[in-house]
Amino acid sequence: MAFTDKDLQVMDSIINRYPRKRSAIMPLLHYAQSRDGFITSDGIETIAKKLDLETAEVSAVATFYTQYKRKPVGEYHVGVCTNTLCAVMGGDEIFAGLKDHLGIENDGVTADGKVSLEHIECNAACDFAPVVMANWEFYDNQTVQSAKDLVDSMRAGKPKAPTRGPDVLQNWKETSAVLAGINDGHANEGVQAGAPTLLGLNISKKGARG
Amino acid sequence: MTQLTPVLSAHWDEKDSFTIAGYKRHGGYDAAAKALKMEPDAVIQLVKDSGLRGRGGAGFPTGMKWGFIPQGDNKDHYLVVNADESEPGTCKDMPLLLANPHVLIEGCIIASYAIRAKYAFIYIRGEVTHVVRRVQQAIDDAYAAGHLGKNIFGSGVDLELVLHVGAGAYICGEETALLDSLEGFRGQPRLRPPFPAIAGLYARPTVVNNVESIASVPAIIAHGAEWFSSMGTEKSKGMTLYSLSGHVTNPGQFEAPLGITLRELLEISGGVRAGHQLKFWTPGGSSTPIFTSAHLDTPLDYEGVSAAGSMLGTKALQIFDETTCIVRAVLRWTEFYKHESCGKCTPCREGTWWLVQILRDLESGKGSEADLEKLLDLCDNIMGRSFCALGDGATSPITSSINYFREEYIAHLTHGGCPLDPHAATVFASAKAGV
Numbered sequence: 062m063a064f065t066d067k068d069l070q071v072m073d074s075i076i077n078r079y080p081r082k083r084s085a086i087m088p089l090l091h092y093a094q095s096r097d098g099f100i101t102s103d104g105i106e107t108i109a110k111k112l113d114l115e116t117a118e119v120s121a122v123a124t125f126y127t128q129y130k131r132k133p134v135g136e137y138h139v140g141v142c143t144n145t146l147c148a149v150m151g152g153d154e155i156f157a158g159l160k161d162h163l164g165i166e167n168d169g170v171t172a173d174g175k176v177s178l179e180h181i182e183c184n185a186a187c188d189f190a191p192v193v194m195a196n197w198e199f200y201d202n203q204t205v206q207s208a209k210d211l212v213d214s215m216r217a218g219k220p221k222a223p224t225r226g227p228d229v230l231q232n233w234k235e236t237s238a239v240l241a242g243i244n245d246g247h248a249n250e251g252v253q254a255g256a257p258t259l260l261g262l263n264i265s266k267k268g269a270r271g
Numbered sequence: 272m273t274q275l276t277p278v279l280s281a282h283w284d285e286k287d288s289f290t291i292a293g294y295k296r297h298g299g300y301d302a303a304a305k306a307l308k309m310e311p312d313a314v315i316q317l318v319k320d321s322g323l324r325g326r327g328g329a330g331f332p333t334g335m336k337w338g339f340i341p342q343g344d345n346k347d348h349y350l351v352v353n354a355d356e357s358e359p360g361t362c363k364d365m366p367l368l369l370a371n372p373h374v375l376i377e378g379c380i381i382a383s384y385a386i387r388a389k390y391a392f393i394y395i396r397g398e399v400t401h402v403v404r405r406v407q408q409a410i411d412d413a414y415a416a417g418h419l420g421k422n423i424f425g426s427g428v429d430l431e432l433v434l435h436v437g438a439g440a441y442i443c444g445e446e447t448a449l450l451d452s453l454e455g456f457r458g459q460p461r462l463r464p465p466f467p468a469i470a471g472l473y474a475r476p477t478v479v480n481n482v483e484s485i486a487s488v489p490a491i492i493a494h495g496a497e498w499f500s501s502m503g504t505e506k507s508k509g510m511t512l513y514s515l516s517g518h519v520t521n522p523g524q525f526e527a528p529l530g531i532t533l534r535e536l537l538e539i540s541g542g543v544r545a546g547h548q549l550k551f552w553t554p555g556g557s558s559t560p561i562f563t564s565a566h567l568d569t570p571l572d573y574e575g576v577s578a579a580g581s582m583l584g585t586k587a588l589q590i591f592d593e594t595t596c597i598v599r600a601v602l603r604w605t606e607f608y609k610h611e612s613c614g615k616c617t618p619c620r621e622g623t624w625w626l627v628q629i630l631r632d633l634e635s636g637k638g639s640e641a642d643l644e645k646l647l648d649l650c651d652n653i654m655g656r657s658f659c660a661l662g663d664g665a666t667s668p669i670t671s672s673i674n675y676f677r678e679e680y681i682a683h684l685t686h687g688g689c690p691l692d693p694h695a696a697t698v699f700a701s702a703k704a705g706v
Binding site for chain 1: 274275276277280281283284285286287288289290347356357358359360361362364365366369370390396397398399400401403404405407408409411433434435436437438439440441452453454455456457458473513514515516517518521522523524525526527539540557587589591595599600603604607610611613693694696697698699
C-alpha cells in the first residue's frame with residue numbers, strides 16, 4: 062500500500078518531535094507498520110527518503126527489534142509469556158494449548174488471518190502470572206481455557222476486552238499507530254490498577270485503621 | 272515488624288488516579304512549581320541530601336548523577352527516563368505509569384530544571400500499549416496545562432518532553448544501548464567511559480534515570496530530604512516498590528522502606544502458597560544471583576543483599592516453591608539472555624549460545640557431571656568480559672543455582688531427565704487442589 066499525502070504529513074510531525082531527525086526512525090517504523098501491517102520494502106524506502114538514509118540503514122534497525130514484523134501477523138497478535146516465572150506458573154501449558162487449539166506453531170498465523178501466535182519474554186506483569194498479551198494489551202491471570210476462549214472470541218470478530226486496557230481491543234494496525242505516538246483517545250478507559258497492584262496499599266490502609 | 276509506607280502508591284486506589292485532575296487533587300505539580308522557584312543547584316543538593324539512589328538496579332546516588340552534568344558548558348543537556356522495564360520478574364514501573372503517569376512527568380520537570388535540560392525523553396518499552404496511551408495522554412494534558420512547553424509555570428523555563436516507544440529489545444534497558452536506540456540505531460551498548468553525563472544522547476551531557484527514581488523526586492521536594500532519609504537504612508534511604516510474584520498466596524506491589532526482609536513481606540502478604548515451601552527466589556530480577564530460604568532475613572537494601580552475595584536490582588522478588596525444577600527455571604532464563612544478547616561482544620553472543628546447549632542437555636538428562644564445571648568455566652569467561660552487564664546477568668542464575676542446587680542438576684542425570692512434574696508448579700494445580 063502506498064503512503065498517502067496524509068501519511069507523509071503524519072511522518073513529518075513524528076520527525077518534528079526530535080532534535081535530530083534520525084531519532085524518529087523507531088516511531089516511523091511503528092507508523093509504517095500501522096499502514097501496512099508489517100515492515101514492507103515500501104515502508105523502508107519511504108522512511109529512508111524521509112530521513113536521508115540508505116534503505117540498508119533503515120533495514121538494519123528494523124531487523125534488530127522483534128516488534129517490527131517482516132511478514133503479516135494476525136489482526137490480533139497473541140503473545141504468551143514463557144519466561145521462567147510465567148512458564149512455571151502455567152504459561153508453557155497455555156502456549157502448548159493455544160498452538161494445539163489454533164493448529165499453528167510459534168510465529169504462525171491462522172488461515173483466516175485473525176490470530177497470530179508468539180511466545181514472548183517477560184512483559185512486566187509478573188504479579189498477574191500467567192500473562193497473555195494481545196496486540197500488547199494485558200490479559201492477566203490466564204488459564205488454558207481462558208486463553209482458548211480469548212482466541213475464539215477474536216476469530217468470531219468480537220475479541221474479549223483486556224484486563225487492564227481499553228474497553229475494546231484495537232486491531233494490530235490501530236495498535237501500531239498508538240506505538241508511533243499517536244493518541245487514539247482510549248487512554249481514560251479501563252482500570253487504573255489491577256488488584257495485585259493495590260495489595261500493599263490496601264493492607265497498609267487496613268493496618269492504619271487498626 | 273517493618274510497616275508498609277505507600278507514597279508513590281498512596282492514591283492508586285482512586286479510579287481517576289491517572290488523570291491530571293486526580294493527580295492535582297493531592298497536590299500534584301505543586302512540587303514542580305516549588306522547585307522552579309529554587310536555584311537548580313539547590314534542587315540537586317536536596318536530592319543528594321535525601322540519599323535517593325537509582326531504583327533501576329544499580330543503585331547509583333541520583334543527586335550525584337545529576338551533579339556530574341557539567342554546567343556553563345554551552346551545550347544542550349538531556350534527561351532520559353528509562354521506562355524500558357524488561358528484566359524478568361520486574362513489574363513495578365508499568366503499574367506505576369498505568370496508575371499515575373503524572374508523577375513521572377512532574378519528576379521530569381524537576382530533574383530537567385536541575386540539570387538545565389530543555390529536552391527530556393521517556394523511553395518506554397513497546398509491548399505495553401495501554402501504558403503508552405496513559406503516558407502519552409498525560410504528556411498531552413501536561414502541555415495543555417502549561418506544565419510542559421514554553422515558559423512552564425510562568426517561570427521562563429522551557430521543557431519539551433517526548434515519549435519514545437521501543438520495539439522489543441531487552442538490551443535497550445541498558446543505558447548506553449538505550450541512547451543508541453534513541454538516536455535511531457540498533458540498540459547496542461557503548462564502551463564507558465565516556466559516561467552519559469559527559470557524552471550521552473547526541474554526545475551531549477545526559478542523565479539517564481529509572482522511572483521510579485524520577486517518580487520519587489516530587490515527594491522529596493514536597494516533604495524534604497529529612498523526611499525521605501528518615502525511611503530506610505543507613506546507606507539505603509527512602510521507600511521503594513517491592514514486587515512479589517510467583518508461588519505466593521497474594522502476589523502484588525508493596526511499597527516499604529528499604530531494608531524490609533522477605534520474611535516480613537511474606538508475613539504481610541499471606542506467605543508462600545498454601546501447602547508448599549519456599550525453594551529459591553530472586554531478590555531483584557533474573558540477573559541477580561538467586562537466594563534460598565537461608566536468606567529470608569536478609570535486609571533488602573543495597574548493602575544487605577550485596578553482602579549476602581546477590582544484588583538488590585529491581586526488587587523483583589520472584590518466589591518459587593519446591594515444585595519448581597531449578598534446571599528448567601535457569602534454562603529458561605538462559606534462553607532469554609541468548610535471545611536478547613545484542614551480538615556486539617563475542618563472550619556474551621557466543622557464550623550464551625553455549626550455555627543454552629549445555630543446559631538443554633542437562634535438563635533432558637543427556638549431559639554429564641563434567642558439564643557443570645564446563646558451565647562454570649563458561650560463566651567465568653563471560654563475566655566482566657563484555658561492554659555491558661547482560662552477559663554478567665546471564666551467569667548469575669547459573670553460578671548461584673549450581674552453588675545451592677548441584678544435587679538437583681545431578682538428579683537429572685541419574686533420573687534420565689527432570690524428576691519433577693511441571694504441572695504441579697502451575698497455578699492451575701493449586702486451584703484444583705482447592706488450596
